[in-house]
Amino acid sequence: MSQESGRALVTPAVAGGEAGEGQSLRPQTLADYVGQAALKRKLEVFVRAARGRDEPLDHTLLHGPPGLGKTTMAHILAHELGVRLHLTSGPAIEHKGVLAGHLTALGSRDVLFIDEIHRLAPAVEESLYSAMEDGRIDLPVGEGNRARTIGFELAPFTLIGATTRTALLSGPLRDRFQIIEAIEFYGDDELAAIVCRTASILGVPVSGAAALEVGRRSRGTPRIANRLIRRVRDFAQVRGARSIELADASASLLELGIDSEGLDALDRRLLTMIVENFRGGPVGVDALAASLGEPRDTLESVVEPFLLQRGFLLRTPRGRIATIKAARHLGIELPVGWQGALDL
Numbered sequence: 001m002s003q004e005s006g007r008a009l010v011t012p013a014v015a016g017g018e019a020g021e022g023q024s025l026r027p028q029t030l031a032d033y034v035g036q037a038a039l040k041r042k043l044e045v046f047v048r049a050a051r052g053r054d055e056p057l058d059h060t061l062l063h064g065p066p067g068l069g070k071t072t073m074a075h076i077l078a079h080e081l082g083v084r085l086h087l088t089s090g091p092a093i094e095h096k097g098v099l100a101g102h103l104t105a106l107g108s109r110d111v112l113f114i115d116e117i118h119r120l121a122p123a124v125e126e127s128l129y130s131a132m133e134d135g136r137i138d139l140p141v142g143e144g145n146r147a148r149t150i151g152f153e154l155a156p157f158t159l160i161g162a163t164t165r166t167a168l169l170s171g172p173l174r175d176r177f178q179i180i181e182a183i184e185f186y187g188d189d190e191l192a193a194i195v196c197r198t199a200s201i202l203g204v205p206v207s208g209a210a211a212l213e214v215g216r217r218s219r220g221t222p223r224i225a226n227r228l229i230r231r232v233r234d235f236a237q238v239r240g241a242r243s244i245e246l247a248d249a250s251a252s253l254l255e256l257g258i259d260s261e262g263l264d265a266l267d268r269r270l271l272t273m274i275v276e277n278f279r280g281g282p283v284g285v286d287a288l289a290a291s292l293g294e295p296r297d298t299l300e301s302v303v304e305p306f307l308l309q310r311g312f313l314l315r316t317p318r319g320r321i322a323t324i325k326a327a328r329h330l331g332i333e334l335p336v337g338w339q340g341a342l343d344l
């Protein structure tokens with residue numbers, strides 16, 4: 001997940017700062033943002049309407065699995081609105097005072113971006129309510145029995161919240177966002193376009209077929225596409241290749257442990273565990289996390305969404321179930337007493 005510091009104040013021109021994700025790879029405008037066509041069309045309207053009224057954009061919640069472009073979109077929105085982006089994250093706002101510091105630093109119509117907004121402390125979340133709704137924040141002044149609170153009027157602003165886990169967001173917080181939008185997994189062609197874009201920024205020629213192969217095996221995720229094309233470039237360079245062709249890409253991906261469906265080692269471990277040790281399931285997520293030695297949150301927010309989307313896994317009230325597609329893909333014969341899904 002993202003690594004923004006709690007205090008960074010960035011203008012769109014120097015926005016960025018995620019460890020390992022060169023700013024030059026981040027698209028700066030809606031037009032440069034690949035895919036998510038329906039979302040872009042809507043946001044473009046909302047931005048133009050807000051600008052036309054000289055008002056801030058309504059508070060916006062972006063949700064979706066890691067690496068799909070939520071932070072990137074927040075930067076772009078600020079850029080398109082022609083305002084500054086102030087960047088922080090739920091865990092970095094340790095108490096109300098920190099939140100007040102961010103809010104009072106905002107210029108008129110600026111964007112405050114709170115990443116991982118599902119991780120706000122309850123007391124902080126509560127002060128955010130009045131900031132979002134009434135444009136005010138109460139600040140404690142004085143000490144002991146002279147302590148009281150003073151209400152501060154805030155400049156009109158936009159809150160953009162990002163979360164990988166909407167289910168963990170409290171109802172009252174979610175209700176205060178007027179725009180709530182999902183960012184979806186990308187299609188193969190879109191990822192291929194991102195791979196081509198990144199390769200051209202990196203200055204390495206890549207064939208269309210190679211870009212599509214890398215895109216296809218990127219778990220629907222731009223961040224993974226960018227990571228894979230960098231590694232494929234390393235393999236190609238060491239082999240002395242001038243450009244990346246399909247054969248280079250396939251060989252490098254195999255070497256990297258990314259299979260034909262784009263699954264990585266942890267994806268396969270999880271599916272193998274359910275198929276072999278639990279006869280297809282159902283198995284509770286806590287039992288899975290313990291057996292795999294991975295945090296439950298990683299399984300739920302990073303690993304499972306893609307496996308669900310691709311039909312390798314089902315989520316049921318009784319637990320996770322593997323599908324026959326998963327067993328087939330892993331090349332495992334269905335165990336006797338198979339309890340997984342039959343109909344895929």
Ligand SMILES: Nc1ncnc2c1ncn2[C@@H]1O[C@H](COP(=O)(O)OP(=O)(O)OP(=O)(O)O)[C@@H](O)[C@H]1O
Nearest residue numbers: 001002025026034066067068069070071072222223
């Ligand atoms: N639509 C897109 N077009 C081109 N590149 C993209 C797009 N979306 C994301 N990227 C690239 O993928 C990387 C990851 O995106 P980003 O950091 O915005 O994801 P995120 O949704 O905020 O992830 P996290 O939940 O982990 O914070 C970015 O550095 C950017 O270069």
Ligand SMILES: [Mg+2]
Nearest residue numbers: 002070071115
């Ligand atoms: Mg992010």
